Amino acid sequence: MQSLWTATAALPEYEALNGDRRAEAAVIGAGMAGILTARLLKEAGVDVVVLEADRIGSGQTKNTTAKITSQHGMIYHKLAEVFSAEAAVHYASAQEKAIGEYRRIIAEYEIDCDFAECSAYLYSRKEAGPLLKEAETAKAAGIDAAFTEETELPFPIKGAVRFGGQARFHPLKFLGGTAEGLTIYEHTPVLTVEGNRIKTGRGTVTAEHIIFACHYPFINVPGYYFMRMHQERSYVKALEGASLPEGMYYGIDEGGLSIRRAGNLLLLGGGSHRTGENREGGRYRWLLEQAREYWPQCRERFRWSAQDCMPLDNIPYIGQFSGDTPNWYVATGFKKWGMTGSMAAAMMLRDAVTGRENPDAELFSLQRFTPSASAVSFVSEGAHAVKNLTRRIFAPPRAETEELPCGHGGIVEYEGEKAGVYKEEDGTLHVVSVKCPHMGCQLEWNPDEKTWDCPCHGSRFDYRGKLLNNPAQEDLETAEQ
Structure with a gap:
């Protein structure tokens, strides 16, 4: 499955690292x-x-809905309530500065990336009360935000919050332009990082400052990011023949939809679930049913899915990687808002490396202490991991190989052992281990994408066992192995 962005942008190619080199960062x-x-x-x-x-932009960037916005779901009232009004101000400040920095870079480097100014909306079909509070808190935090009952949506709502001064764009066209003149080594996976030395299969890089911007940090200790967040998947269809709103919309109700235009196409998103918890499938089918209800004549042009890191207390981790690694930095946990999250992170990391003061940085630091915001989630995450570790050891296979229908995958008994099997339409079997190489959790089959997904920490593999998403760093074992 190919996203609209990959189908409509050609990114430059870069050579792999060849030997050892040094850099400041x-x-x-x-x-x-x-x-x-x-x-x-x-x-x-x-x-x-x-x-x-792999390639530049080959990870989560190619799968975004590409909203440049400080509208991050129902975040501001929650921040003010759990942390403080000042926390909401700093969060808003970081995102609004990020929007401005996108404008600067696009203008200064003359990047043609379909950038369009627009408003962003939170909406609910069930109740207005929470939105009224969100609008008030966001406005107090410095955002051009206001409650409204007027939208371009094709269904009635109870209310919405309009965020002014937001934007949408083509993320890969922007990425290609922004990358010009940078020293980039593609096809150069990092194997280990020790001190200021990065080891790859093609040589080493020694740097005073090392920044982990790889979606989910693959080093477990220090940092312990596998205890600080989980991953979620969501799904998108690009539709022809649907009405095209100027604004961008995000539903806050369970089953809410994400809606924005991209040229003459409508991007319809939703169907979120924790990675590794989609055994029944049907997410794309559900999206199509929603589309046909509101735009009966629409047609699908593209469909794709995205994966997001979800931090325990709803705030991304940006800054020093851990207390024991003063020259390592990290940017992760952007939830579903990776565009402004990435820019805000870039600005804070630049300031950290160059010794500049950044008044918003403390809120995003890994060293923040948030027991009231994180305690329940921390316990829940730990219990979830234990459940999926013990499932691999104690739970029996769910069927025998012969019972698996063609075109389907599942955890079955294969030659007396529990294994993950995908059976092609012609009966060809692809057999892999269901043990995630990251920390040993049992993988689950995702029928919507024909992948093996880890419900503990979000690693993903195709039906042949090839690694798709970190934190795992290696492919699955196959029947031959």
């Missing part, structure tokens, strides 16, 4: 967060290199 990951961080560091006079395991 090294960025791991060439997605939006990594490329923006490298760009801002270079502008600040820092010698910086970027290491990418």
